[in-house]
Amino acid sequence: MTRRRLAWLKGGVVLAGLTPLALLVTRAAGIGSLGANPVQEVQQTLGITALNLLLITLTITPLRRLSGFSWLIGLRRALGLLAFAYALLHALSYIVLDRRLDWPSLIVDVIERPWITVGFLALVLLVPLAVTSTNAMQRRLGKRWRSLHRSIYLIGVLGVLHFFLQVKLDTSEPLLYALILAALLGFRVVDWLRRRTRRRPLNKS
Amino acid sequence: MRNLRQPPIKPSEITSESHFRRRREILKAAVAAGLIPSGLASTPTTAAPLPGDGRFSDLTHWPDSTTATPTPVDFVTSYNNYYEFGTDKSDPSKYAHTLVTDPWSVSVEGEADHTGTYTLEDILEPHTLEERIYRFRCVEAWSMVVPWAGFPLGDLLKRFAPTSRAKYVEFFTLNDPDTMPGLRYPVLRWPYREGLTIAEAMHPLTLLTVGLYGRVLPNQNGAPLRLIVPWKYGFKSIKSIVRIRFTESQPATSWNMANAREYGFYSNVNPDVPHPRWSQASERPLGAGLFASRVPTLLFNGYAEDVAGLYAGLDLVRHY
Numbered sequence: 331m332t333r334r335r336l337a338w339l340k341g342g343v344v345l346a347g348l349t350p351l352a353l354l355v356t357r358a359a360g361i362g363s364l365g366a367n368p369v370q371e372v373q374q375t376l377g378i379t380a381l382n383l384l385l386i387t388l389t390i391t392p393l394r395r396l397s398g399f400s401w402l403i404g405l406r407r408a409l410g411l412l413a414f415a416y417a418l419l420h421a422l423s424y425i426v427l428d429r430r431l432d433w434p435s436l437i438v439d440v441i442e443r444p445w446i447t448v449g450f451l452a453l454v455l456l457v458p459l460a461v462t463s464t465n466a467m468q469r470r471l472g473k474r475w476r477s478l479h480r481s482i483y484l485i486g487v488l489g490v491l492h493f494f495l496q497v498k499l500d501t502s503e504p505l506l507y508a509l510i511l512a513a514l515l516g517f518r519v520v521d522w523l524r525r526r527t528r529r530r531p532l533n534k535s
Numbered sequence: 536m537r538n539l540r541q542p543p544i545k546p547s548e549i550t551s552e553s554h555f556r557r558r559r560e561i562l563k564a565a566v567a568a569g570l571i572p573s574g575l576a577s578t579p580t581t582a583a584p585l586p587g588d589g590r591f592s593d594l595t596h597w598p599d600s601t602t603a604t605p606t607p608v609d610f611v612t613s614y615n616n617y618y619e620f621g622t623d624k625s626d627p628s629k630y631a632h633t634l635v636t637d638p639w640s641v642s643v644e645g646e647a648d649h650t651g652t653y654t655l656e657d658i659l660e661p662h663t664l665e666e667r668i669y670r671f672r673c674v675e676a677w678s679m680v681v682p683w684a685g686f687p688l689g690d691l692l693k694r695f696a697p698t699s700r701a702k703y704v705e706f707f708t709l710n711d712p713d714t715m716p717g718l719r720y721p722v723l724r725w726p727y728r729e730g731l732t733i734a735e736a737m738h739p740l741t742l743l744t745v746g747l748y749g750r751v752l753p754n755q756n757g758a759p760l761r762l763i764v765p766w767k768y769g770f771k772s773i774k775s776i777v778r779i780r781f782t783e784s785q786p787a788t789s790w791n792m793a794n795a796r797e798y799g800f801y802s803n804v805n806p807d808v809p810h811p812r813w814s815q816a817s818e819r820p821l822g823a824g825l826f827a828s829r830v831p832t833l834l835f836n837g838y839a840e841d842v843a844g845l846y847a848g849l850d851l852v853r854h855y
Binding site: 358364365366367368369370372427428430435439443445495496498499500502 | 606610613614618622624625675677720722723793794812813814819821822824825826827828829
C-alpha cells in the first residue's frame with residue numbers, strides 16, 4: 331500500500347461516507363421523497379448513519395490485527411470524523427428542525443428524558459476526540475492521546491443505549507447493534523488478555 | 536407422471552392474480568352489464584356489500600367535520616402502524632396486500648342478547664354511511680386529518696342488545712399467520728385487542744369505519760372494518776375487526792400488555808399527560824414538510840366539548 335493509494339482510498343471512504351447525507355439532501359430537494367414525516371426521516375437517517383460509521387470505525391483495529399494490513403489505520407480518522415459529523419448533524423436536526431431552537435424545552439429534554447441525556451453525553455464526549463484528531467494534536471498529547479481516544483468505547487455504548495431507549499417497542503435493531511458492539515469491544519478484551527499472558531514467558535526447562 | 540389426457544395449461548391461460556382477487560367484482564359487473572343472467576353468476580352470500588369499484592357514491596355529509604386541511608392521501612396510506620405486517624412505517628403498505636378481506640365476518644360475544652357470527656353484509660346493510668373528517672393523533676406525536684367513511688358504532692352495538700352487565704366492549708383484530716407475516720414476531724400480544732367503556736363505545740363520535748377519502752379502506756389502513764375513536768391516541772382505533780365482545784370487567788389491551796406504564800386503558804389525547812419518554816404537548820402533522828413547526832396538541836384531540844362529559848370527575852393523570 332503506497333501513500334498515494336492510501337490517499338485515494340481515504341478519498342473514497344469520505345465520498346462513500348457522505349453519500350447518505352447527499353441522498354437526504356436530494357430527497358429533500360424533491361428528487362425522491364422524505365415521506366410523510368420528513369423531520370423524523372432526516373433525524374433517524376442521520377442518527378443511524380452516525381452509529382453505523384462509529385461501528386465501522388471500531389472494526390479497523392480488529393481488521394488490522396486479523397489481516398496484518400497495518401495501513402488500515404490510515405482510514406480510521408476519516409471514518410471517526412464522519413461519525414462525529416453525522417452525530418452533530420443528527421443533534422442539529424433535532425434542535426433546529428424538530429424543536430425549532432426552543433431552548434427551554436431542549437434543556438428540559440436533556441435533563442428529564444434519559445435517552446436524550448445519554449445521546450447528548452455521547453455527542454459531548456465526541457468533541458474532544460474530533461478536536462484532537464489531527465497529527466499535530468497526536469504528537470502533542472503523546473501517550474495521553476491513546477487514553478483519551480479510548481473513550482470511543484464508552485461513546486459506542488452510549489450511542490447504542492440512546493438508540494435502545496428511544497425505540498417504541500421493537501428492540502430487534504438496537505439489540506443487533508448491541509451485539510455487534512459487544513463483539514467489537516470483546517475482540518479488544520480478548521486481545522488485551524492475550525498480550526498480558528505473552529509478557530510472562532513460560533518457564534522452559 | 537403428467538396426466539396426458541388433458542393438455543398442459545399454457546402460461547397465457549393462467550388467470551392473473553389481480554383478476555383472481557377481484558373475481559366477485561368482475562362477476563357482479565358482468566351481471567350488471569347484462570352479460571351473464573344473474574342466476575348463473577352465483578356470488579356467495581358472504582360477498583362484501585362494499586362497492587365493487589372501491590368508490591362510495593353516496594356518502595352522507597356530516598356537518599361537524601373539522602375544517603382543518605386533510606392530509607394528502609398518499610401519506611395516509613403509506614405511513615402506517617400495523618405491526619401484523621411489519622414494524623416499519625412503510626411495511627404495511629408494502630406487505631398488507633396478502634390480507635384477505637373478502638369473505639369477512641365478525642363474531643359478537645358476551646353480555647348481549649343477540650350474539651353470533653355476522654357477515655360484513657349483515658353488519659353494514661341497515662346503516663347509512665357518512666363521510667366524517669376527523670383529526671387523528673398517534674401516541675408517537677404525529678397527527679393527520681382524514682375523511683373517513685362509516686357510521687356510529689353505537690348504532691351497530693344497539694342491534695346486538697347488550698345487557699346491563701355490559702360495562703365494556705372488547706375488540707379483536709384478525710390473527711391469521713398465513714396472511715400476516717408480522718405475527719411471527721411477538722412484539723405485541725396477538726391477536727391485537729383493544730377496549731372501550733360502554734359509554735365510549737356508544738358515543739356518537741366513535742365511528743365504525745369502512746373507507747377513507749371516499750374509497751374502500753386500503754388493507755394497510757385496517758380493511759375492511761375498523762374503529763376510529765378520534766379523541767384517543769391512534770392505537771385505540773383498532774383495525775380489521777373480527778370479534779366484538781361485551782364484557783363486565785375492563786378488558787386487557789395489547790399495548791397496555793406490552794408496556795403498562797406507557798400505554799393506559801384510556802389513552803385520551805392530553806397535552807398535560809406526557810408519555811414517560813416524550814412530551815405530548817405538541818405534534819407533527821404528516822405532510823407538513825421539512826421546515827414546518829410542530830403544532831400544539833389539544834385536550835381530547837380537540838373533541839373536549841363532545842367527550843369531556845364522559846370523564847367528569849376522573850383523574851386524567853392517574854387514568855391515562
